Amino acid sequence: MDLQQLVIGRAVLFDIPPDQPDKSAGVPTGGQALTTLGSSAKLMVGRRLTGALGKNANGMEVSIVDSAPASFFQLACNAIDGNDANFVSQARVLATMLAGAQNNKHLAHSKLMFIQGTVTAGQLPYLMAVKAELQDGLADRPGAGASSSLQHLKDIFMTDSQRLFKIGYLQRNVANPTINAGQYQPHEHVVHLFDHLMTSTETRHAAFYFYNGFLGCNTASSARARTRDFYENTLTFIKSSGLPENDRLDLIEALRTDLRSTSNVVSVIDFATSHMAPQIKQAYETFMIGQKGFPNHAVQKDVEYVAAKLKRRRKITFSSKIFLSSPPELMSSITLAANPDGSTTLTVPGLMETRE
Incomplete structure (x- = not known):
């Protein structure tokens, strides 16, 4: 406030x-x-x-x-x-x-x-x-x-x-x-x-x-609903922002990290200031506060409704320094097979959507 x-x-x-x-x-x-x-x-x-x-x-x-x-x-x-x-x-x-x-x-x-x-x-x-x-x-x-x-x-x-x-x-x-x-x-x-x-x-x-x-x-119902709205609306903005894929992934991980932190509040302005470049910060604040009606002040945080979505992304790093990053709930669907020539055969469900 x-x-x-x-x-x-x-x-x-x-x-x-x-x-x-x-x-x-x-x-x-x-x-x-x-x-x-x-x-x-x-x-x-x-x-x-x-x-x-x-x-x-x-x-x-x-x-x-x-x-x-x-x-x-x-x-x-x-x-x-x-x-x-x-x-x-x-x-x-x-x-x-x-x-x-x-x-x-x-x-x-x-x-x-x-x-x-x-x-x-x-x-x-x-x-x-x-x-x-x-x-x-x-x-x-x-x-x-x-x-x-x-x-x-x-x-x-x-x-x-x-x-x-x-x-x-x-x-x-x-x-x-x-x-x-x-x-x-x-x-x-x-x-x-x-x-x-x-x-x-x-x-x-x-x-x-x-x-x-x-x-x-x-206290609980308001905090849980507000936190869920903060997470889901921020995620929607990031995914539709047009930023390069790596930048989008960084912002999504920053969102999860902030919600996992010991702070007892979430804030649109604080998140934008801490993690976004000036050219996108204003657009995010307009989207969250102007379009979605999220408060422009810090609100109580309660992650009960989004706890399952906040787990850390899993990361697999290969000897070639190439790495694979995945949401934790999807990691089990990836299969890896080591080959005699030192390579790895990777099987991922779905088709490639973007390459940047």
Whole structure:
């Protein structure tokens, strides 16, 4: 994600206590009015959020699976478009939803902040839910009002030592959303997740209660489908690119190598920059982003649907330095017979199609 033009507008802050003694969900407090953010506070917020969700961060795109009227998605969209009073009231409902989603999870006291603003040159609106767990020894400060909220903001969300936080980021991708019978459309929005439990190579530990129970999203289905689309569409482009055969084979192997790597994301722009010459890079990006609708930002990688296609090409090298390269699944169909004169008889199924 590119958050270079992130503009922070409204914010509201809640306190989420642990479960009550009877094991019922904690009741959120605070959030009675907007939290006023000065320029320095906005700079701090922007720096932390960009570090968590921006380029080269561990955030990932997730798919919206719950868009019912009472879902996070619909309530967040209404909060984005509502006036200040509506924003605060919708945020209060969302805070209660989070408390319910984490009920019986034995979680620590935490703070929850909702931030709404715009991003990109097109000033597309977003809403962010940021949850931070109180660290050991960080007691709740006495007092009330804006000064207390701002102090919490600095202590909990903005200190570099704070690592225990989660972010749900909903962004609208169109200027004028489609609303049918009062309901917003998921395909006109995108949701990204950051969870401190994730690493650059592992996402399975992301808290299910947060991204599914609260945000109403899923990680695997979106990531697997996106990765499959990335692989198949890139392969289609390479094969139809008109490049020499050796160059095409090199790009196909680079595609497989990137998908086998430990990186947890795939990116059209990164792949083009790393492996393609300038004269074809633009055509590839236009094909993938403009024609196929693939995101122009990095997306979560999950190779489950294409794992069988990512095995390394098998290579046979002869003493004459001539080599044969084949997809691993086809190598067994090739037969080799050594001859007394030092040559080898090679039998390959099919007829020769190209020679370059």
